[in-house]
Amino acid sequence: MDVFEAIDTLISIRRIRETPVEEWKIERILSAAVKAPSGANTQPWEFIVVKDLEIKKQIAEINRRGASIYVKARVVKLEPKRRQYLEACLQRMHNIPVMIILCLNREKKLVNRPKGFEKASEKMEDIVSYASVFPAMQNLLLAARALDLGCWITMYHLYFEDEFRHLLNIPSNVEPLAVINIGYPMGRFKPAQRRPYSKVTHINRW
Ligand SMILES: Cc1cc2nc3c(=O)[nH]c(=O)nc-3n(C[C@H](O)[C@H](O)[C@H](O)COP(=O)(O)O)c2cc1C
Structure with missing residues:
Protein backbone atom coordinates (compact mmCIF):
# COMPACT_ATOMS: atom_id res chain seq x y z
CA MET A 1 0.00 0.00 0.00
CA ASP A 2 1.15 3.51 -0.86
CA VAL A 3 2.19 5.44 2.27
CA PHE A 4 -0.20 8.30 1.42
CA GLU A 5 -3.14 5.93 1.18
CA ALA A 6 -2.25 4.56 4.62
CA ILE A 7 -1.98 8.09 6.08
CA ASP A 8 -5.19 9.34 4.49
CA THR A 9 -7.27 6.38 5.70
CA LEU A 10 -5.77 5.96 9.16
CA ILE A 11 -8.81 6.18 11.39
CA SER A 12 -9.62 4.67 14.77
CA ILE A 13 -11.04 1.18 14.51
CA ARG A 14 -12.92 0.40 17.69
CA ARG A 15 -14.98 -2.53 16.43
CA ILE A 16 -12.43 -5.27 16.00
CA ARG A 17 -12.84 -8.93 15.04
CA GLU A 18 -11.74 -11.75 17.33
CA THR A 19 -9.81 -13.33 14.43
CA PRO A 20 -6.20 -13.86 15.59
CA SER A 38 13.73 9.98 18.87
CA GLY A 39 15.64 12.73 20.67
CA ALA A 40 19.38 12.01 20.25
CA ASN A 41 18.36 8.54 19.12
CA THR A 42 17.62 7.54 22.72
CA GLN A 43 14.82 5.20 21.58
CA PRO A 44 13.08 5.35 24.97
CA TRP A 45 10.14 3.16 23.88
CA GLU A 46 9.20 -0.22 25.30
CA PHE A 47 6.27 -2.40 24.28
CA ILE A 48 4.25 -5.04 26.08
CA VAL A 49 2.38 -7.36 23.73
CA VAL A 50 -0.66 -8.79 25.48
CA LYS A 51 -2.60 -11.74 24.06
CA ASP A 52 -3.48 -13.52 27.29
CA LEU A 53 -7.26 -13.41 27.73
CA GLU A 54 -7.19 -13.05 31.53
CA ILE A 55 -4.80 -10.08 31.35
CA LYS A 56 -6.80 -8.52 28.51
CA LYS A 57 -9.94 -8.85 30.64
CA GLN A 58 -8.25 -6.92 33.46
CA ILE A 59 -6.93 -4.26 31.09
CA ALA A 60 -10.43 -3.90 29.65
CA GLU A 61 -11.93 -3.61 33.12
CA ILE A 62 -9.49 -0.84 34.11
CA ASN A 63 -10.26 0.94 30.83
CA ARG A 64 -14.01 0.72 31.43
CA ARG A 65 -13.61 2.28 34.86
CA GLY A 66 -11.30 4.96 33.46
CA ALA A 67 -13.61 5.67 30.54
CA SER A 68 -16.57 6.26 32.84
CA ILE A 69 -14.53 8.92 34.68
CA TYR A 70 -13.43 10.41 31.36
CA VAL A 71 -16.94 10.48 29.91
CA LYS A 72 -18.32 12.32 32.95
CA ALA A 73 -15.37 14.73 33.02
CA ARG A 74 -15.58 15.72 29.35
CA VAL A 75 -16.17 19.42 28.79
CA VAL A 76 -17.99 18.76 25.53
CA LYS A 77 -20.35 15.93 26.46
CA LEU A 78 -20.53 12.87 24.24
CA GLU A 79 -23.85 12.47 22.47
CA PRO A 80 -25.81 9.51 23.98
CA LYS A 81 -25.30 7.51 20.77
CA ARG A 82 -21.51 8.01 20.85
CA ARG A 83 -21.43 7.14 24.54
CA GLN A 84 -23.37 3.93 23.98
CA TYR A 85 -21.08 3.06 21.09
CA LEU A 86 -17.97 3.61 23.24
CA GLU A 87 -19.45 1.55 26.08
CA ALA A 88 -20.30 -1.29 23.69
CA CYS A 89 -16.74 -1.24 22.32
CA LEU A 90 -15.33 -1.28 25.85
CA GLN A 91 -17.58 -4.22 26.77
CA ARG A 92 -15.98 -6.24 23.96
CA MET A 93 -12.46 -4.90 24.42
CA HIS A 94 -11.03 -8.10 25.96
CA ASN A 95 -11.91 -10.01 22.77
CA ILE A 96 -9.56 -7.86 20.70
CA PRO A 97 -6.76 -10.27 19.76
CA VAL A 98 -3.72 -8.11 20.52
CA MET A 99 -3.05 -5.20 22.82
CA ILE A 100 0.29 -3.46 22.59
CA ILE A 101 1.11 -1.26 25.56
CA LEU A 102 3.30 1.62 24.49
CA CYS A 103 5.66 2.67 27.26
CA LEU A 104 8.21 5.40 27.86
CA ASN A 105 11.39 4.33 29.60
CA ARG A 106 12.49 7.34 31.66
CA GLU A 107 15.84 5.74 32.47
CA LYS A 108 17.63 7.30 29.54
CA LYS A 109 18.18 10.85 30.77
CA LEU A 110 19.77 12.97 28.10
CA VAL A 111 20.92 16.23 29.72
CA ASN A 112 21.16 17.86 33.14
CA ARG A 113 19.20 20.99 34.08
CA PRO A 114 21.57 23.98 33.81
CA LYS A 115 21.24 26.68 36.50
CA GLY A 116 18.76 29.38 35.51
CA PHE A 117 17.05 27.03 33.06
CA GLU A 118 15.49 24.57 35.49
CA LYS A 119 11.87 25.21 34.49
CA ALA A 120 12.57 25.26 30.76
CA SER A 121 14.71 22.13 31.14
CA GLU A 122 11.93 20.29 32.93
CA LYS A 123 9.47 21.19 30.20
CA MET A 124 11.98 20.26 27.53
CA GLU A 125 12.64 16.91 29.19
CA ALA A 136 6.93 5.06 17.18
CA MET A 137 3.20 4.78 17.85
CA GLN A 138 2.44 6.50 14.55
CA ASN A 139 4.81 4.14 12.70
CA LEU A 140 3.05 1.25 14.38
CA LEU A 141 -0.39 2.54 13.38
CA LEU A 142 0.66 3.10 9.78
CA ALA A 143 2.32 -0.30 9.51
CA ALA A 144 -0.82 -1.92 10.93
CA ARG A 145 -2.94 0.00 8.42
CA ALA A 146 -0.73 -1.19 5.57
CA LEU A 147 -1.35 -4.76 6.72
CA ASP A 148 -5.15 -4.19 6.87
CA LEU A 149 -5.15 -4.20 10.66
CA GLY A 150 -7.16 -1.64 12.57
CA CYS A 151 -6.04 0.05 15.79
CA TRP A 152 -7.85 1.64 18.69
CA ILE A 153 -5.77 3.75 21.04
CA THR A 154 -7.00 3.97 24.63
CA MET A 155 -5.54 5.96 27.50
CA TYR A 156 -8.25 5.53 30.12
CA HIS A 157 -5.88 3.40 32.22
CA LEU A 158 -4.02 6.60 33.15
CA TYR A 159 -6.69 7.26 35.81
CA PHE A 160 -5.48 4.05 37.48
CA GLU A 161 -1.85 4.08 36.50
CA ASP A 162 -0.48 2.38 39.65
CA GLN A 193 -11.99 13.60 8.55
CA ARG A 194 -9.69 16.47 9.52
CA ARG A 195 -9.55 20.23 9.19
CA PRO A 196 -7.61 21.17 6.05
CA TYR A 197 -3.99 22.18 6.54
CA SER A 198 -4.75 25.63 5.14
CA LYS A 199 -6.81 26.38 8.28
CA VAL A 200 -3.93 25.61 10.62
CA THR A 201 -0.89 26.78 8.69
CA HIS A 202 0.62 30.24 9.01
CA ILE A 203 3.03 31.62 6.48
CA ASN A 204 6.12 33.43 7.74
CA ARG A 205 4.37 34.74 10.90
CA TRP A 206 1.34 33.67 12.99
C1 LIG B 1 -2.86 10.39 21.99
C2 LIG B 1 -4.17 9.79 21.62
C3 LIG B 1 -5.01 9.29 22.61
C4 LIG B 1 -6.24 8.73 22.28
N1 LIG B 1 -7.00 8.19 23.28
C5 LIG B 1 -8.17 7.60 22.96
C6 LIG B 1 -8.97 6.98 23.97
O1 LIG B 1 -8.60 6.94 25.15
N2 LIG B 1 -10.12 6.42 23.59
C7 LIG B 1 -10.56 6.41 22.30
O2 LIG B 1 -11.63 5.87 22.03
N3 LIG B 1 -9.83 6.98 21.31
C8 LIG B 1 -8.64 7.57 21.61
N4 LIG B 1 -7.87 8.13 20.63
C9 LIG B 1 -8.39 8.16 19.23
C10 LIG B 1 -8.95 9.53 18.90
O3 LIG B 1 -10.16 9.72 19.60
C11 LIG B 1 -9.16 9.64 17.38
O4 LIG B 1 -7.91 9.54 16.75
C12 LIG B 1 -9.83 10.94 16.96
O5 LIG B 1 -11.06 11.11 17.60
C13 LIG B 1 -10.03 11.00 15.46
O6 LIG B 1 -10.91 9.99 15.06
P1 LIG B 1 -10.58 9.00 13.86
O7 LIG B 1 -9.22 8.43 14.16
O8 LIG B 1 -11.61 7.94 13.88
O9 LIG B 1 -10.59 9.78 12.61
C14 LIG B 1 -6.65 8.69 20.93
C15 LIG B 1 -5.80 9.19 19.95
C16 LIG B 1 -4.59 9.72 20.28
C17 LIG B 1 -3.68 10.22 19.18
Whole structure:
Protein backbone atom coordinates (compact mmCIF):
# COMPACT_ATOMS: atom_id res chain seq x y z
CA MET A 1 0.00 0.00 0.00
CA ASP A 2 1.15 3.51 -0.86
CA VAL A 3 2.19 5.44 2.27
CA PHE A 4 -0.20 8.30 1.42
CA GLU A 5 -3.14 5.93 1.18
CA ALA A 6 -2.25 4.56 4.62
CA ILE A 7 -1.98 8.09 6.08
CA ASP A 8 -5.19 9.34 4.49
CA THR A 9 -7.27 6.38 5.70
CA LEU A 10 -5.77 5.96 9.16
CA ILE A 11 -8.81 6.18 11.39
CA SER A 12 -9.62 4.67 14.77
CA ILE A 13 -11.04 1.18 14.51
CA ARG A 14 -12.92 0.40 17.69
CA ARG A 15 -14.98 -2.53 16.43
CA ILE A 16 -12.43 -5.27 16.00
CA ARG A 17 -12.84 -8.93 15.04
CA GLU A 18 -11.74 -11.75 17.33
CA THR A 19 -9.81 -13.33 14.43
CA PRO A 20 -6.20 -13.86 15.59
CA VAL A 21 -3.51 -11.65 14.12
CA GLU A 22 -0.65 -13.44 12.39
CA GLU A 23 2.57 -13.38 14.43
CA TRP A 24 4.60 -12.10 11.47
CA LYS A 25 2.31 -9.07 11.24
CA ILE A 26 2.84 -8.22 14.90
CA GLU A 27 6.59 -8.55 14.41
CA ARG A 28 6.45 -6.41 11.27
CA ILE A 29 4.54 -3.58 12.93
CA LEU A 30 6.85 -3.64 15.95
CA SER A 31 9.88 -3.52 13.68
CA ALA A 32 8.30 -0.49 11.95
CA ALA A 33 7.67 1.15 15.34
CA VAL A 34 11.32 0.98 16.36
CA LYS A 35 12.44 2.69 13.13
CA ALA A 36 10.98 5.96 14.43
CA PRO A 37 13.11 8.98 15.25
CA SER A 38 13.73 9.98 18.87
CA GLY A 39 15.64 12.73 20.67
CA ALA A 40 19.38 12.01 20.25
CA ASN A 41 18.36 8.54 19.12
CA THR A 42 17.62 7.54 22.72
CA GLN A 43 14.82 5.20 21.58
CA PRO A 44 13.08 5.35 24.97
CA TRP A 45 10.14 3.16 23.88
CA GLU A 46 9.20 -0.22 25.30
CA PHE A 47 6.27 -2.40 24.28
CA ILE A 48 4.25 -5.04 26.08
CA VAL A 49 2.38 -7.36 23.73
CA VAL A 50 -0.66 -8.79 25.48
CA LYS A 51 -2.60 -11.74 24.06
CA ASP A 52 -3.48 -13.52 27.29
CA LEU A 53 -7.26 -13.41 27.73
CA GLU A 54 -7.19 -13.05 31.53
CA ILE A 55 -4.80 -10.08 31.35
CA LYS A 56 -6.80 -8.52 28.51
CA LYS A 57 -9.94 -8.85 30.64
CA GLN A 58 -8.25 -6.92 33.46
CA ILE A 59 -6.93 -4.26 31.09
CA ALA A 60 -10.43 -3.90 29.65
CA GLU A 61 -11.93 -3.61 33.12
CA ILE A 62 -9.49 -0.84 34.11
CA ASN A 63 -10.26 0.94 30.83
CA ARG A 64 -14.01 0.72 31.43
CA ARG A 65 -13.61 2.28 34.86
CA GLY A 66 -11.30 4.96 33.46
CA ALA A 67 -13.61 5.67 30.54
CA SER A 68 -16.57 6.26 32.84
CA ILE A 69 -14.53 8.92 34.68
CA TYR A 70 -13.43 10.41 31.36
CA VAL A 71 -16.94 10.48 29.91
CA LYS A 72 -18.32 12.32 32.95
CA ALA A 73 -15.37 14.73 33.02
CA ARG A 74 -15.58 15.72 29.35
CA VAL A 75 -16.17 19.42 28.79
CA VAL A 76 -17.99 18.76 25.53
CA LYS A 77 -20.35 15.93 26.46
CA LEU A 78 -20.53 12.87 24.24
CA GLU A 79 -23.85 12.47 22.47
CA PRO A 80 -25.81 9.51 23.98
CA LYS A 81 -25.30 7.51 20.77
CA ARG A 82 -21.51 8.01 20.85
CA ARG A 83 -21.43 7.14 24.54
CA GLN A 84 -23.37 3.93 23.98
CA TYR A 85 -21.08 3.06 21.09
CA LEU A 86 -17.97 3.61 23.24
CA GLU A 87 -19.45 1.55 26.08
CA ALA A 88 -20.30 -1.29 23.69
CA CYS A 89 -16.74 -1.24 22.32
CA LEU A 90 -15.33 -1.28 25.85
CA GLN A 91 -17.58 -4.22 26.77
CA ARG A 92 -15.98 -6.24 23.96
CA MET A 93 -12.46 -4.90 24.42
CA HIS A 94 -11.03 -8.10 25.96
CA ASN A 95 -11.91 -10.01 22.77
CA ILE A 96 -9.56 -7.86 20.70
CA PRO A 97 -6.76 -10.27 19.76
CA VAL A 98 -3.72 -8.11 20.52
CA MET A 99 -3.05 -5.20 22.82
CA ILE A 100 0.29 -3.46 22.59
CA ILE A 101 1.11 -1.26 25.56
CA LEU A 102 3.30 1.62 24.49
CA CYS A 103 5.66 2.67 27.26
CA LEU A 104 8.21 5.40 27.86
CA ASN A 105 11.39 4.33 29.60
CA ARG A 106 12.49 7.34 31.66
CA GLU A 107 15.84 5.74 32.47
CA LYS A 108 17.63 7.30 29.54
CA LYS A 109 18.18 10.85 30.77
CA LEU A 110 19.77 12.97 28.10
CA VAL A 111 20.92 16.23 29.72
CA ASN A 112 21.16 17.86 33.14
CA ARG A 113 19.20 20.99 34.08
CA PRO A 114 21.57 23.98 33.81
CA LYS A 115 21.24 26.68 36.50
CA GLY A 116 18.76 29.38 35.51
CA PHE A 117 17.05 27.03 33.06
CA GLU A 118 15.49 24.57 35.49
CA LYS A 119 11.87 25.21 34.49
CA ALA A 120 12.57 25.26 30.76
CA SER A 121 14.71 22.13 31.14
CA GLU A 122 11.93 20.29 32.93
CA LYS A 123 9.47 21.19 30.20
CA MET A 124 11.98 20.26 27.53
CA GLU A 125 12.64 16.91 29.19
CA ASP A 126 8.93 16.12 29.26
CA ILE A 127 8.26 17.22 25.70
CA VAL A 128 11.31 15.48 24.29
CA SER A 129 10.52 12.30 26.24
CA TYR A 130 6.94 11.98 25.03
CA ALA A 131 7.81 13.21 21.55
CA SER A 132 10.43 10.47 21.40
CA VAL A 133 7.83 7.75 21.83
CA PHE A 134 4.75 8.87 19.91
CA PRO A 135 6.41 8.78 16.48
CA ALA A 136 6.93 5.06 17.18
CA MET A 137 3.20 4.78 17.85
CA GLN A 138 2.44 6.50 14.55
CA ASN A 139 4.81 4.14 12.70
CA LEU A 140 3.05 1.25 14.38
CA LEU A 141 -0.39 2.54 13.38
CA LEU A 142 0.66 3.10 9.78
CA ALA A 143 2.32 -0.30 9.51
CA ALA A 144 -0.82 -1.92 10.93
CA ARG A 145 -2.94 0.00 8.42
CA ALA A 146 -0.73 -1.19 5.57
CA LEU A 147 -1.35 -4.76 6.72
CA ASP A 148 -5.15 -4.19 6.87
CA LEU A 149 -5.15 -4.20 10.66
CA GLY A 150 -7.16 -1.64 12.57
CA CYS A 151 -6.04 0.05 15.79
CA TRP A 152 -7.85 1.64 18.69
CA ILE A 153 -5.77 3.75 21.04
CA THR A 154 -7.00 3.97 24.63
CA MET A 155 -5.54 5.96 27.50
CA TYR A 156 -8.25 5.53 30.12
CA HIS A 157 -5.88 3.40 32.22
CA LEU A 158 -4.02 6.60 33.15
CA TYR A 159 -6.69 7.26 35.81
CA PHE A 160 -5.48 4.05 37.48
CA GLU A 161 -1.85 4.08 36.50
CA ASP A 162 -0.48 2.38 39.65
CA GLU A 163 -3.00 -0.45 39.39
CA PHE A 164 -2.22 -0.84 35.68
CA ARG A 165 1.51 -0.80 36.36
CA HIS A 166 1.06 -3.47 39.04
CA LEU A 167 -1.06 -5.65 36.75
CA LEU A 168 1.61 -5.71 34.06
CA ASN A 169 4.61 -5.67 36.39
CA ILE A 170 5.88 -2.40 34.90
CA PRO A 171 8.90 -0.94 36.74
CA SER A 172 8.68 2.52 38.33
CA ASN A 173 10.92 4.24 35.77
CA VAL A 174 8.64 3.13 32.92
CA GLU A 175 5.40 4.95 32.06
CA PRO A 176 2.63 3.03 30.28
CA LEU A 177 1.34 5.71 27.90
CA ALA A 178 -1.20 4.03 25.66
CA VAL A 179 -2.95 0.76 24.98
CA ILE A 180 -3.04 0.09 21.25
CA ASN A 181 -5.75 -2.47 20.54
CA ILE A 182 -5.11 -4.25 17.28
CA GLY A 183 -7.00 -6.61 15.00
CA TYR A 184 -9.01 -6.96 11.84
CA PRO A 185 -11.75 -4.34 11.53
CA MET A 186 -15.44 -5.22 11.52
CA GLY A 187 -16.17 -2.18 9.40
CA ARG A 188 -14.22 -0.50 6.64
CA PHE A 189 -11.37 1.98 6.59
CA LYS A 190 -12.52 5.42 5.44
CA PRO A 191 -10.79 8.71 4.68
CA ALA A 192 -9.84 10.50 7.92
CA GLN A 193 -11.99 13.60 8.55
CA ARG A 194 -9.69 16.47 9.52
CA ARG A 195 -9.55 20.23 9.19
CA PRO A 196 -7.61 21.17 6.05
CA TYR A 197 -3.99 22.18 6.54
CA SER A 198 -4.75 25.63 5.14
CA LYS A 199 -6.81 26.38 8.28
CA VAL A 200 -3.93 25.61 10.62
CA THR A 201 -0.89 26.78 8.69
CA HIS A 202 0.62 30.24 9.01
CA ILE A 203 3.03 31.62 6.48
CA ASN A 204 6.12 33.43 7.74
CA ARG A 205 4.37 34.74 10.90
CA TRP A 206 1.34 33.67 12.99
C1 LIG B 1 -2.86 10.39 21.99
C2 LIG B 1 -4.17 9.79 21.62
C3 LIG B 1 -5.01 9.29 22.61
C4 LIG B 1 -6.24 8.73 22.28
N1 LIG B 1 -7.00 8.19 23.28
C5 LIG B 1 -8.17 7.60 22.96
C6 LIG B 1 -8.97 6.98 23.97
O1 LIG B 1 -8.60 6.94 25.15
N2 LIG B 1 -10.12 6.42 23.59
C7 LIG B 1 -10.56 6.41 22.30
O2 LIG B 1 -11.63 5.87 22.03
N3 LIG B 1 -9.83 6.98 21.31
C8 LIG B 1 -8.64 7.57 21.61
N4 LIG B 1 -7.87 8.13 20.63
C9 LIG B 1 -8.39 8.16 19.23
C10 LIG B 1 -8.95 9.53 18.90
O3 LIG B 1 -10.16 9.72 19.60
C11 LIG B 1 -9.16 9.64 17.38
O4 LIG B 1 -7.91 9.54 16.75
C12 LIG B 1 -9.83 10.94 16.96
O5 LIG B 1 -11.06 11.11 17.60
C13 LIG B 1 -10.03 11.00 15.46
O6 LIG B 1 -10.91 9.99 15.06
P1 LIG B 1 -10.58 9.00 13.86
O7 LIG B 1 -9.22 8.43 14.16
O8 LIG B 1 -11.61 7.94 13.88
O9 LIG B 1 -10.59 9.78 12.61
C14 LIG B 1 -6.65 8.69 20.93
C15 LIG B 1 -5.80 9.19 19.95
C16 LIG B 1 -4.59 9.72 20.28
C17 LIG B 1 -3.68 10.22 19.18
